[in-house]
Amino acid sequence: MADPGRLERLERRVRELEEELAREKRGRAAARARIDTMSAEVTDSNPYSRLMALKRMGIVKDYEKIRTFTVAVVGVGGVGSVTAEMLTRCGIGKLLLFDYDKVELANMNRLFFQPHQAGLSKVQAAEHTLRDINPDVQFEVHNYNITTLDNFEHFMDRISNGALEEGKPVDLVLSCVDNFEARMAINTACNELGQIWMESGVSENAVSGHIQLIIPGESACFACAPPLVVAANIDEKTLKREGVCAASLPTTMGVVAGMLVQNVLKYLLNFGTVSYYLGYNAMQDFFPTMSMKPNPQCSDHNCRKQQENYKRKEAARPKEEVIEKEEEIVHEDNDWGIELVSEISEDELKAASGPVPELPEGISVAYTIPDKEENSVTGETVADSEESLEELMAKMRNM
Amino acid sequence: MADPGRLERLERRVRELEEELAREKRGRAAARARIDTMSAEVTDSNPYSRLMALKRMGIVKDYEKIRTFTVAVVGVGGVGSVTAEMLTRCGIGKLLLFDYDKVELANMNRLFFQPHQAGLSKVQAAEHTLRDINPDVQFEVHNYNITTLDNFEHFMDRISNGALEEGKPVDLVLSCVDNFEARMAINTACNELGQIWMESGVSENAVSGHIQLIIPGESACFACAPPLVVAANIDEKTLKREGVCAASLPTTMGVVAGMLVQNVLKYLLNFGTVSYYLGYNAMQDFFPTMSMKPNPQCSDHNCRKQQENYKRKEAARPKEEVIEKEEEIVHEDNDWGIELVSEISEDELKAASGPVPELPEGISVAYTIPDKEENSVTGETVADSEESLEELMAKMRNM
Numbered sequence: 189m190a191d192p193g194r195l196e197r198l199e200r201r202v203r204e205l206e207e208e209l210a211r212e213k214r215g216r217a218a219a220r221a222r223i224d225t226m227s228a229e230v231t232d233s234n235p236y237s238r239l240m241a242l243k244r245m246g247i248v249k250d251y252e253k254i255r256t257f258t259v260a261v262v263g264v265g266g267v268g269s270v271t272a273e274m275l276t277r278c279g280i281g282k283l284l285l286f287d288y289d290k291v292e293l294a295n296m297n298r299l300f301f302q303p304h305q306a307g308l309s310k311v312q313a314a315e316h317t318l319r320d321i322n323p324d325v326q327f328e329v330h331n332y333n334i335t336t337l338d339n340f341e342h343f344m345d346r347i348s349n350g351a352l353e354e355g356k357p358v359d360l361v362l363s364c365v366d367n368f369e370a371r372m373a374i375n376t377a378c379n380e381l382g383q384i385w386m387e388s389g390v391s392e393n394a395v396s397g398h399i400q401l402i403i404p405g406e407s408a409c410f411a412c413a414p415p416l417v418v419a420a421n422i423d424e425k426t427l428k429r430e431g432v433c434a435a436s437l438p439t440t441m442g443v444v445a446g447m448l449v450q451n452v453l454k455y456l457l458n459f460g461t462v463s464y465y466l467g468y469n470a471m472q473d474f475f476p477t478m479s480m481k482p483n484p485q486c487s488d489h490n491c492r493k494q495q496e497n498y499k500r501k502e503a504a505r506p507k508e509e510v511i512e513k514e515e516e517i518v519h520e521d522n523d524w525g526i527e528l529v530s531e532i533s534e535d536e537l538k539a540a541s542g543p544v545p546e547l548p549e550g551i552s553v554a555y556t557i558p559d560k561e562e563n564s565v566t567g568e569t570v571a572d573s574e575e576s577l578e579e580l581m582a583k584m585r586n587m
Numbered sequence: 588m589a590d591p592g593r594l595e596r597l598e599r600r601v602r603e604l605e606e607e608l609a610r611e612k613r614g615r616a617a618a619r620a621r622i623d624t625m626s627a628e629v630t631d632s633n634p635y636s637r638l639m640a641l642k643r644m645g646i647v648k649d650y651e652k653i654r655t656f657t658v659a660v661v662g663v664g665g666v667g668s669v670t671a672e673m674l675t676r677c678g679i680g681k682l683l684l685f686d687y688d689k690v691e692l693a694n695m696n697r698l699f700f701q702p703h704q705a706g707l708s709k710v711q712a713a714e715h716t717l718r719d720i721n722p723d724v725q726f727e728v729h730n731y732n733i734t735t736l737d738n739f740e741h742f743m744d745r746i747s748n749g750a751l752e753e754g755k756p757v758d759l760v761l762s763c764v765d766n767f768e769a770r771m772a773i774n775t776a777c778n779e780l781g782q783i784w785m786e787s788g789v790s791e792n793a794v795s796g797h798i799q800l801i802i803p804g805e806s807a808c809f810a811c812a813p814p815l816v817v818a819a820n821i822d823e824k825t826l827k828r829e830g831v832c833a834a835s836l837p838t839t840m841g842v843v844a845g846m847l848v849q850n851v852l853k854y855l856l857n858f859g860t861v862s863y864y865l866g867y868n869a870m871q872d873f874f875p876t877m878s879m880k881p882n883p884q885c886s887d888h889n890c891r892k893q894q895e896n897y898k899r900k901e902a903a904r905p906k907e908e909v910i911e912k913e914e915e916i917v918h919e920d921n922d923w924g925i926e927l928v929s930e931i932s933e934d935e936l937k938a939a940s941g942p943v944p945e946l947p948e949g950i951s952v953a954y955t956i957p958d959k960e961e962n963s964v965t966g967e968t969v970a971d972s973e974e975s976l977e978e979l980m981a982k983m984r985n986m
Contacts, residue, residue: 205604232691241834292631393644435640443845460870471859
């Protein structure tokens with residue numbers, strides 16, 4: 189049956205829908221084109237003006253160099269996602285993201301992910317958001333657990349070859365994971381590859397955290413001594429009482445991500461003093477710093493090998509050159525006499541009873557590395573023994 | 588002329604457009620319904636589980652109380668936007684946002700805003716994003732400059748009446764502005780109203796920042812002494828050399844926002860130690876703390892009035908009650924003996940030559956309050972004189 193008004197109504201409906209769709213799309217489209225060269229020009233439309241101003245301010249000599257670096261972020265949760273966002277906004281060259289979790293509404297108490305992303309993989313959701321924020325950054329994402337054998341090998345391969353120029357290693361690996369096994373896997377990989385990395389962590393009660401720089405052979409690795417935490421002075425009994433879910437706060441995670449990426453920028457762009465260990469106690473606004481030498485009896489044989497390499501290099505290098513390298517900083521004379529809270533020597537480490545070194549006030553070990561006998565349920569950790577990586581990874585896979 | 592296929596083509600087009608629009612909208616829709624009661628239930632779909640876990644961990648006694656509080660955030664830039672996002676994700680009851688800027692691509696080196704929001708007002712863009720993140724929070728946004736006379740009066744009115752229960756004052760005002768005039772306007776308003784507030788700031792060279800708690804009559808207000816900054820040891824000459832745009836970093840701003848909101852949570856939810864002043868020097872990872880008593884000769888007559896009120900209240904209150912109020916903290920005995928770096932007494936303030944108090948190492952004044960004679964170009968600041976607020980605001984309007 190003929191309906192004379194039908195055609196007109198359909199035409200009107202098409203116009204309406206087209207307009208609405210255009211409005212929706214306008215709202216989402218990446219609103220800027222790629223930018224070939226970073227400019228310091230001060231215009232509202234230049235996303236790099238405030239970063240390039242760091243040169244004029246005398247903070248960074250060559251900010252553009254940021255575009256040549258590749259950073260791998262392992263764990264894209266409360267700390268890792270904000271870390272990736274900060275690096276993206278700073279205009280890093282390339283980011284590799286590793287995670288195997290999905291976004292859940294239960295993550296909405298931390299920054300970055302949004303409710304409409306619930307159900308997506310964290311790396312996929314992160315890549316989508318980050319590309320919109322800065323299309324100049326290259327992304328490579330891996331939706332897997334790095335601790336299984338196949339994935340661990342692939343992870344090692346990407347760390348070794350995944351830089352902007354394929355075949356070259358990444359400049360830095362950042363650990364933003366939330367468990368011991370994943371940290372140990374990163375530690376094992378970086379010791380074997382001699383890869384410099386930074387570790388980060390937030391306590392289960394959400395009120396303390398830390399970052400740590402690990403240069404294989406030069407500073408203590410994750411297996412040299414038990415991981416350190418900034419104590420929040422909370423009774424451990426209350427902490428594990430019901431043991432169902434850890435607390436977390438966007439504040440603590442934001443501060444830890446900020447301290448981490450600040451340390452990354454200082455390390456890559458050569459300004460300020462790079463921290464070896466920086467803790468954050470939110471209850472008392474206390475930020476301890478320290479550094480730790482590697483343990484000559486470290487259970488990770490690759491760590492011991494890296495220590496030997498480092499000693500040889502140091503011995504071969506003329507003393508002045510070493511100092512010059514350390515001091516190549518735009519500003520800084522440490523006029524205030526700020527000191528590291530503590531420096532633990534090899535002797536102290538040797539003298540310490542068991543694996544627990546003496547620590548500055550306010551810092552304590554997260555847990556001691558479990559004895560092998562106690563270990564029957566959870567399995568051995570990668571750094572626990574003298575076995576080859578392959579044997580260990582095979583064991584881990586069977587857990 | 589009849590076109591027999593036209594109707595079908597239009598029908599197909601409508602279906603296609605409807606599908607595409609649905610897809611677009613699915614991607615953006617607020618993916619969760621409102622939640623009436625905060626629950627500690629550990630499920631993937633509970634956005635409050637990790638926050639409510641703070642109770643089980645023994646950190647916060649009554650986390651749900653967060654929903655009863657209203658916070659005003661003045662300035663929704665690099666620090667203010669992240670501050671608002673953290674409070675939103677923590678489930679604050681109501682947020683009032685004040686800003687008169689537009690989002691620009693030049694802001695993309697800081698967290699929160701996205702390129703597709705360029706051109707929107709900051710408060711409008713922020714409200715849209717924050718509502719999607721947590722529809723349980725109430726928002727009230729004001730797209731104006733608080734320093735003009737009419738707006739200042741409206742601002743005072745909303746601070747006094749804009750709580751969840753209309754007619755009651757907000758619980759806290761947060762200053763996240765980037766200029767002296769706006770800070771002085773907030774200071775003037777809070778001194779007049781006896782409103783507790785927190786101030787935040789980031790240096791022009793992007794590598795230092797601070798937060799400060801101001802309780803009118805009890806701690807130094809912004810007019811009692813020149814604003815303090817954490818020195819970055821950078822030559823002032825290089826800082827202002829070309830003077831075209833300040834540098835900024837997402838890291839420094841993220842850390843400052845995190846410290847600020849952590850202090851807000853500790854203050855509102857009564858845990859840990861609330862900091863009166865916490866600085867951040869990113870070059871050396873140095874975090875000075877201190878507290879300052881108000882200046883009995885403060886140029887703001889409302890500050891002096893609040894000081895008298897405070898003294899009277901203190902004198903009337905039995906000594907023990909005062910201590911109890913301070914110590915009502917879930918944990919904390921300050922077992923590590925952490926001390927404030929410095930406490931500046933009234934006498935020291937009086938004795939200090941001019942308006943510059945003696946300061947702990949690493950902290951210096953941002954600038955001295957300009958002499959009136961030097962002031963002919965920029966005009967007087969609100970706190971500079973004995974004139975009435977109305978007179979001063981009228982002058983400011985004419986600048």
